Amino acid sequence: MTTTTNKKRILSGMRATGRLHLGNFVGALENWVKMQGEYENYHLVADWHVLTTDAEHTDQILPNTIEMVRDWLSAGIDPNISPMFRQSQVKEHAELHLLFSMLVTQSRLERNPTLKDQIRDLRDKLQARDIADKDRPDNEVTDSGLVTYGHLGYPVLQAADILLYKGNVVPVGEDQLPHVEITREIARRFNRYYGEVFPEPTGYVLKESKFSRLPGSDGKRMSKSLGNTIYLSDSEEETGKGIMSMVTDVQKVRRNDPGRPEVCNVFTYHQKFNPDEIPQIETDCKSGELGCVACKKNCAAKLNAYLAPMRERRQQYDDNAVMDILTAGEAKARAVAQDTMIQVRDAMNFG
Numbered sequence: 001m002t003t004t005t006n007k008k009r010i011l012s013g014m015r016a017t018g019r020l021h022l023g024n025f026v027g028a029l030e031n032w033v034k035m036q037g038e039y040e041n042y043h044l045v046a047d048w049h050v051l052t053t054d055a056e057h058t059d060q061i062l063p064n065t066i067e068m069v070r071d072w073l074s075a076g077i078d079p080n081i082s083p084m085f086r087q088s089q090v091k092e093h094a095e096l097h098l099l100f101s102m103l104v105t106q107s108r109l110e111r112n113p114t115l116k117d118q119i120r121d122l123r124d125k126l127q128a129r130d131i132a133d134k135d136r137p138d139n140e141v142t143d144s145g146l147v148t149y150g151h152l153g154y155p156v157l158q159a160a161d162i163l164l165y166k167g168n169v170v171p172v173g174e175d176q177l178p179h180v181e182i183t184r185e186i187a188r189r190f191n192r193y194y195g196e197v198f199p200e201p202t203g204y205v206l207k208e209s210k211f212s213r214l215p216g217s218d219g220k221r222m223s224k225s226l227g228n229t230i231y232l233s234d235s236e237e238e239t240g241k242g243i244m245s246m247v248t249d250v251q252k253v254r255r256n257d258p259g260r261p262e263v264c265n266v267f268t269y270h271q272k273f274n275p276d277e278i279p280q281i282e283t284d285c286k287s288g289e290l291g292c293v294a295c296k297k298n299c300a301a302k303l304n305a306y307l308a309p310m311r312e313r314r315q316q317y318d319d320n321a322v323m324d325i326l327t328a329g330e331a332k333a334r335a336v337a338q339d340t341m342i343q344v345r346d347a348m349n350f351g
């Protein structure tokens with residue numbers, strides 16, 4: 001195994017879905033940046049994984065990859081410390097995926113709870129696009145008619161992604177823990193059959209805080225599909241508009257009405273991006289001293305100040321710079337992956 005440090009190795013990735021919003025930042029990316037010194041981080045652009053939900057529009061994968069990686073860089077991931085790479089450019093992912101697919105049963109994969117979520121997403125998509133046979137309502141398409149071999153094998157490819165780099169730790173949301181468990185089972189089975197090659201990685205659950213599910217402008221969880229997002233790449237003006245359009249305490253109708261900060265989305269943003277002023281805002285909101293327009297303007301200013309260093313960093317990375325960073329990261333990732341595959345092939349007598 002190619003080891004450059006004694007630090008534990010983390011493999012973390014995102015599907016290549018384009019620009020990231022503030023919810024992605026506080027839910028995951030911010031943690032990646034914080035973990036940079038403590039662990040040896042590898043950051044995967046899961047571009048093959050995108051095919052499970054959108055196999056038709058492959059022309060969007062590269063532009064989406066570039067936008068997403070630009071966001072990683074602007075958030076403060078240092079590519080010299082933490083390689084960033086595309087899954088599709090390290091073919092060993094496919095080879096290990098194939099070998100691992102022999103070590104897990106169909107029924108085990110069918111029990112994977114995230115499969116149900118995928119089916120639900122697929123149904124939503126089918127209805128939204130109206131691509132179903134017009135003579136056959138969507139609800140008559142059976143689950144097994146929707147699920148591809150790729151959906152079922154999603155956690156197997158993810159196990160290959162993680163174990164190829166011998167990741168010790170996998171930062172995940174609570175909902176992704178079943179995938180880490182499948183990875184551990186595959187690693188155990190492989191080691192039992194062929195000898196000790198893989199570590200059993202531990203799922204590092206990203207701490208759920210009220211900020212992990214940052215509300216969008218409508219108060220629901222921030223999500224591209226709901227159109228309630230503030231993107232990291234938004235301009236100051238767009239960010240300001242996003243904050244000004246936010247739902248606040250519906251009972252605070254006039255400026256001097258007493259408010260309830262505990263139910264107000266803007267207050268959540270103050271807590272995250274303007275913590276120093278929280279006691280004052282809370283007091284003034286409750287007493288009716290503070291009006292929502294002024295409060296939102298202040299929030300927008302603080303958020304823009306928070307995002308300013310990211311905007312500045314973003315300027316350094318045009319498309320060519322991002323591609324150069326990916327190419328360099330892919331060379332580093334490939335070296336580790338090839339090293340692992342030599343051990344795998346030897347262990348399995350395919351050497």
Ligand code: SF4
Nearest residue numbers: 259264266285292295
């Ligand atoms: S004053 Fe601020 S915290 Fe209070 S309800 Fe209005 S926007 Fe929310």
